Amino acid sequence: TPWSLRDVAQRLSEATQRDEVLDLLVAEVARFFPRAAVFAVRNDEAVLHRSHGLSIGEGRVVSVSFFEASVLSAAKETPDVHFGPVAATPANQDFYTLLGGRAPKAALVLPVLVKNRLVCVLYGDDLEEASPTPDFQRLRKVAALASLALEILILRGKILRDL
Secondary structure, eight states: OOOOHHHHHHHHHHOOSHHHHHHHHHHHHHTTOSEEEEEEEETTEEEEEEEESOOOOTTOOOEEETTSOOGGGHHHHOSSOEEEEOOOOHHHHHHHHHTTSOOOSEEEEEEEEETTEEEEEEEEEOSSOOSOOOOHHHHHHHHHHHHHHHHHHHHHHHHHHTO
C-alpha cells in the first residue's frame, strides 16, 4: 500500500544515507509510472542512480549530458515539474536506446534542488499510457521534502569533516 505524505516525510527525516532518499524518490515516481528513475547530477551530466521497471543491462552506466537537448534538459531549464510529449531528437533517441526501448509519448521530469543547485532529476514514463493521472502536487511536495533531506545529509557530512 502506498505511504501517506506524512509517512514519506517521516522516512525522509530519518534517512541517514543518500541512497535511502533516492530509493524513496523512485518508489514515489513508480506509484504513477511503470518506468521510474532518479538521476544524480554531477557537473553537466545526469547519471542513472536508481530505477524501477527499466530494462537496463546489469552494470550498464546510463548518463546524459546536459549539453545536448534531451528529455532531461527540462530539469535545467525550469525548477518545476515538466510533463509532456517527448521530442524526437537524436539525444532522446540515444537516451531511450540506453533505457532499453522505444520512446514514450509523454514523460515526467522533476528536478530536485538543494540550495538552488540541481542535485538529481526524477523521471517517469509509461509506454502503454495506462497509468493513473500523476499527482503533480504530491510529487512536487516529495521533491521539496527530499531536497531538505539531502541538504541535512550534506550538512551532517560537513559537521563530521570539520572535526
